[in-house]
Amino acid sequence: MKRKPSTEATSAWIRLMRVQSRVLDCVEQDLKKAGFPPLAWYDALLELSRAPSGELRPVELERQMLIPQYSTSRLIDRLVDEGLASRRECKIDKRGQFVEITEAGRELQKRMWGAYSAAIEKYVGSKLSDADAVKLSGLLDRLGCSCGEMKLPPVVHSNETTPSR
């Protein structure tokens, strides 16, 4: 029940923690320096923009983004405050609501993708061959689906407006 991890596993753990925090940091810095809001905003805007009519229930967004409920709630507050999204009431379930992306929201999302994709290329793409990127993805996936029970989207496809962290 309390087997010790091998030094190899421990080492992988340490690197996973350190490397992602460094890389994330770098990417967030680049975005910030370009005058953009945090990555989480991008993720939310992307999810909304991909949704059928540009709108989602907060609960959906929450599940997509893997963040807690209150976090979603407040993120939406901020998007709405900035005019990037708007809340619409939900007729069929009066507890709920819809969050709809605005034109400004769509536009920001696209502009952010420019800086974001450049950062990904700079800090990840340029460091790894495609084949190695695939290997890395594969190894990471083995760790992913287990502590909780989520499935990651199998692979990313679109060409111009992609990720969602």
Place this chain on the structure above:
Amino acid sequence: MKRKPSTEATSAWIRLMRVQSRVLDCVEQDLKKAGFPPLAWYDALLELSRAPSGELRPVELERQMLIPQYSTSRLIDRLVDEGLASRRECKIDKRGQFVEITEAGRELQKRMWGAYSAAIEKYVGSKLSDADAVKLSGLLDRLGCSCGEMKLPPVVHSNETTPSR
């Protein structure tokens, strides 16, 4: 200057973000459920306990842990408040100080390692063969040393009281 990342790279980026946050979350949860403080405390205590006489300058700690100065300062505050470390003045440089781990600190560090190592095994070790763990480490290392310019410790060695995230 603004080449787009390949979908492979983007996919690796997404997984790196998602998987590490899931796994870290799981580990932190396990520690918390076992009644322990956050991982950052462990990291600090470990660094201190490894230092020559159980004491370090805050600046050293900061560099080891890769966290900002103010963050170190406040982390030390908390450790001191809990009696896990104490501040000693530094004779030779009166701006500075030394932080020394206490017996309680050493003891907590050891007890935490029990739960921590079990979590690493549960969420990482058991998911990956040692060979795969090594591959993963290797791939991650390629991303690591670049955005800033830090070197990660080459590989972890000790057997009973290891990581430092």
Place this chain on the structure above:
DNA sequence: TCAAGATTGATGCAGGTGCATCGAGTGGAG
């Protein structure tokens, strides 16, 4: 020797996050 600049560590402030809890609304069992 002395002023300018760098380094060390602390802190006020604004904002973000986790936790617990709340009120509104839904839906199912009896």
Place this chain on the structure above:
DNA sequence: CTCCACTCGATGCACCTGCATCAATCTTGA
């Protein structure tokens, strides 16, 4: 229908973080 359990989303609180800045001290170099 009525109640009870549940889901949805918001929010008060405590704490944590990043940023900017501070005072104290050390170092440099003219």
